[in-house]
Amino acid sequence: MDHTVRVEQVGKRYGNKIVLEKVDLTIERGQIYGFIGPSGAGKTTLVKMLVGMETADEGTVTVLGKKMPNLRMLQEIGYMAQSDALYTELTGEENLRFFASLFKLNKEEQKQRIAYAAELVNLTPDLAKKAGAYSGGMKRRLSLAIALIQNPQILILDEPTVGIDPELRLSIWNELFRLKNEEGKTIIVTTHVMDEADRCDYLAMVREGRVLANGTPRQLTEQYGVNTLEEVFLRAGGKSK
Amino acid sequence: MRINALIQRICLQMIRDKRTLALLFVAPLLILSLMYVMFNGSGDAVKPKLGAVNVPAPVSQALAHADIEVIPYHDMDKETIVSDKLDGALISKDGHWSLLLENVDPTAAKAMQMKVGQIMAGLLLQNGQQGSMDLSQASSLPVEYVYGNADSTFFDVLSPILIGFFVFFFVFLISGIGLLRERTTGTLERLMSTPIRRGEVITGYLTGYGLFAVIQTVIVVLFAVNVLDISLVGSIWNVLVINLLLALVALSLGILLSTFASSEFQMVQFIPVVVVPQVFFSGIFALDGMAEWLQTIARIMPLYYAADALKGVMYKGYGFGDIIGDLLVLVLFVFVFIGLNVIALKKYRKPSASK
Numbered sequence: 001m002d003h004t005v006r007v008e009q010v011g012k013r014y015g016n017k018i019v020l021e022k023v024d025l026t027i028e029r030g031q032i033y034g035f036i037g038p039s040g041a042g043k044t045t046l047v048k049m050l051v052g053m054e055t056a057d058e059g060t061v062t063v064l065g066k067k068m069p070n071l072r073m074l075q076e077i078g079y080m081a082q083s084d085a086l087y088t089e090l091t092g093e094e095n096l097r098f099f100a101s102l103f104k105l106n107k108e109e110q111k112q113r114i115a116y117a118a119e120l121v122n123l124t125p126d127l128a129k130k131a132g133a134y135s136g137g138m139k140r141r142l143s144l145a146i147a148l149i150q151n152p153q154i155l156i157l158d159e160p161t162v163g164i165d166p167e168l169r170l171s172i173w174n175e176l177f178r179l180k181n182e183e184g185k186t187i188i189v190t191t192h193v194m195d196e197a198d199r200c201d202y203l204a205m206v207r208e209g210r211v212l213a214n215g216t217p218r219q220l221t222e223q224y225g226v227n228t229l230e231e232v233f234l235r236a237g238g239k240s241k
Numbered sequence: 242m243r244i245n246a247l248i249q250r251i252c253l254q255m256i257r258d259k260r261t262l263a264l265l266f267v268a269p270l271l272i273l274s275l276m277y278v279m280f281n282g283s284g285d286a287v288k289p290k291l292g293a294v295n296v297p298a299p300v301s302q303a304l305a306h307a308d309i310e311v312i313p314y315h316d317m318d319k320e321t322i323v324s325d326k327l328d329g330a331l332i333s334k335d336g337h338w339s340l341l342l343e344n345v346d347p348t349a350a351k352a353m354q355m356k357v358g359q360i361m362a363g364l365l366l367q368n369g370q371q372g373s374m375d376l377s378q379a380s381s382l383p384v385e386y387v388y389g390n391a392d393s394t395f396f397d398v399l400s401p402i403l404i405g406f407f408v409f410f411f412v413f414l415i416s417g418i419g420l421l422r423e424r425t426t427g428t429l430e431r432l433m434s435t436p437i438r439r440g441e442v443i444t445g446y447l448t449g450y451g452l453f454a455v456i457q458t459v460i461v462v463l464f465a466v467n468v469l470d471i472s473l474v475g476s477i478w479n480v481l482v483i484n485l486l487l488a489l490v491a492l493s494l495g496i497l498l499s500t501f502a503s504s505e506f507q508m509v510q511f512i513p514v515v516v517v518p519q520v521f522f523s524g525i526f527a528l529d530g531m532a533e534w535l536q537t538i539a540r541i542m543p544l545y546y547a548a549d550a551l552k553g554v555m556y557k558g559y560g561f562g563d564i565i566g567d568l569l570v571l572v573l574f575v576f577v578f579i580g581l582n583v584i585a586l587k588k589y590r591k592p593s594a595s596k
Contacts, residue, residue: 051434053589074436085431087250089257094250101246102435146431 009059034200088132103150247445292330401551417495474558493578
């Protein structure tokens with residue numbers, strides 16, 4: 001199976017408001033796939049459909065060959081929401097352990113994964129602190145560690161680097177590259193930061209519920225005859241008006 | 242396993258939140274004690290004084306036991322009552338009993354009259370079978386009790402309802418706000434993006450908060466019975482069973498209603514809508530006198546059944562067989578609310594497309 005995620009003719013509306021319209025996407029295994037677009041474009045709704053938290057009104061979403069929503073697939077999907085959903089009364093480690101125990105992991109694996117995920121996001125020295133006492137960036141990092149906890153095949157990260165300093169952002173991206181290259185993971189990120197979009201293998205430009213363009217960053221810039229993704233973004237946006 | 246993880250997490254969160262714990266465990270005791278003090282009236286400071294003429298020792302002992310200061314006299318008239326600042330006098334003369342009351346405060350006088358009446362009748366009940374000649378003459382006081390005894394106060398009737406109410410109220414509030422916080426902080430959504438089942442979430446919540454509800458219920462019941470000495474005629478186990486079921490109702494209802502609230506503030510708004518009306522229908526006010534449609538409304542209130550059962554056990558000494566009907570209704574409430582909860586969670590994760 002070469003494609004990990006397949007979105008076909010997906011539409012979604014809340015009442016009269018069309019959130020997504022005729023979205024088609026194919027995400028291949030081992031890709032870093034970026035959704036770029038302004039706030040309110042429908043990125044988060046799309047991402048939630050991949051996780052099964054939303055259903056499509058029209059069309060189908062398939063993940064690893066299984067039609068979503070599907071409870072069993074969630075073992076293979078690591079999700080990091082836009083807002084940090086942490087238990088602030090609990091310590092970082094307790095948060096990690098709680099989420100780890102929701103997945104099929106034995107005691108030993110659990111320990112290893114917690115240590116690994118904490119190390120990855122540089123939180124090892126702060127694990128004993130309560131999450132409520134964390135800074136914004138630390139909370140974001142803890143959320144990322146939680147998304148990685150069950151060693152999923154697919155990582156879905158909704159604006160993962162918001163509020164994280166450049167140094168840490170770089171180290172997170174390096175880790176994403178490593179996860180992709182060495183472990184063959186499929187990584188889906190949403191972002192509106194263009195230099196991050198540049199690092200993706202493949203991009204889909206989402207605007208007003210539709211995918212305006214998709215391709216590699218190079219394809220996109222060539223297609224629009226511009227030099228930077230930023231310009232693509234503005235062009236694509238302008239065209240829809 | 243996942244349920245266990247959820248339960249552990251809830252316990253850990255609760256234990257870290259000392260104030261909520263205090264609210265759950267100490268607040269009911271505080272209010273219950275307060276009401277106890279208020280309803281048990283005078284207290285030591287204004288112990289009523291009762292002159293006793295020719296009153297046999299067991300009666301004056303019983304009166305003294307009921308916080309009435311008994312002062313023996315050989316003779317009694319209205320002037321003596323006024324001059325000696327007595328609240329009343331109990332006079333036994335030629336086999337007839339009479340009570341002379343100062344009646345400055347009609348309520349207090351009435352209370353005194355009732356108290357004395359109760360005590361006399363109580364002694365009569367106790368001693369009647371033993372054939373105590375001494376007191377048989379007291380039969381001229383036409384008071385008899387089906388329930389309760391000489392020490393019965395309004396609080397004894399009220400307290401079973403109060404115990405049930407506190408259990409219901411605090412469990413409702415804390416579980417409702419607990420889950421609401423999960424909704425508003427996004428942790429519930431996050432939880433639903435893991436392979437946990439909706440049923441597991443509900444079970445975990447019911448058990449996690451349920452543990453605290455159980456502790457609270459046991460504390461409140463034990464405190465009421467042992468410290469406040471609220472009358473408990475029936476079995477304490479039945480009282481616990483009723484309260485635990487009621488706590489479960491409150492728990493599942495609180496969790497359910499938190500679905501319809503978007504902030505803690507909105508959750509508190511449910512109190513006058515959902516909690517307070519239940520008090521009115523719980524038997525504090527006699528339901529028999531109410532309009533028929535009001536009585537029908539009472540039937541959809543969980544607290545109505547719990548209060549009925551609690552009153553039955555604590556005051557009337559009902560056994561398990563007598564309250565089984567009420568218990569079944571409570572169980573039904575729990576199942577309905579749990580079912581609705583599972584449905585309500587669909588908001589966060591759609592049911593699987595392929596089974």
